[in-house]
Amino acid sequence: MFGYRHPVWAVSHAGHCAPPDSMDMVEDASSAAEGDVFGLNGQIEHKLAFLRRHVPRDTSLVLVGHSIGCYIILDMMKRNPELKIIKSIMLFPTIERMAQTPQGKVMTPVLCRLRYLVYLPLFLLSLLPDGLKAGLVRLVFGGISSLDHTVVQPTVGLLSGDCAANAVYMGGQEMRKVLERDNITIKKNLEKLIFYYGATDHWCPVGYYHDMKQDFPQGDFRLCENGFRHAFVLDAGREVATLVFEWMSGGSGNMSSPSIYSSAVGHELSASRTHAGFTSDLMDLN
Secondary structure, eight states: OOTTOSOEEEEOOTTSSOOOTTSOSOSOHHHHHHHTTTSHHHHHHHHHHHHHHHSOTTOOEEEEEETHHHHHHHHHHHHOTTSOEEEEEEESOOOSOGGGSHHHHHHHIIIIISHHHHHHHHHHHHTSOHHHHHHHHHHHGGGOTTOOGGGHHHHHHHTSHHHHHHHHHHHHHHHHHOOSOOHHHHHHTGGGEEEEEOTTOTTSOHHHHHHHHHHOTTSEEEEOOSOOOTTGGGTOHHHHHHHHHHHHHHOSSSOSSOEEEEESOHHHHOSSOOSTTHHHHHHOOO
């Protein structure tokens, strides 16, 4: 799609995919616990650390995020305003009032008050052979006629004990901490931001889209006209990737030689999937 002209980095959430057998999930468990590396703040620092360590300092960047990845990107822009960001593309953004959304009202009690009860069935699932887990995943996704079957194996990986627990823990923090939207950061970077809202998104109601348009009339806010679900990776990853590519190609500013950095959304944007972002996909197939 990019004609091999631009490097693309896709970064999963920390702790949401199993490391190789020769590696531990964290190098120092006590430091990890103290730093809350798998919580929302830790995930933001994880993405910033990746840029510091692996991306040349003066690289021009296009950031792409999905769902909570959009919240992470906004916070990255606030914490490190020196990043050379050309554009940030926010897909189905969960950047405000998550617990008040239709899906948030269902999931908040589960993720916040019943979290430890959820761990037991997840632990039991993790004991199953991968082949059986893959069969269960296909069964859950069986109602999706055009399912992209490349999502099955990453979902199986997420069902390993530690990964699933980390995803549930992070989800609980999202319900508690994603409250009011960061209008100051949005206003400072408005010309760099593209927001793409779902027309039937239970994690981000259409009312949030209209609120944004009213509060930032000069902003670039788009409402999906294609019927894509919040978890579009399940059946429309290629179509959304095409849209993103078109926005980048036709966007204003110097978009001729960017590097594309995807925060917890890499699986939606390439045929070689990562393990990122399946928390919301499993919670809500809409």
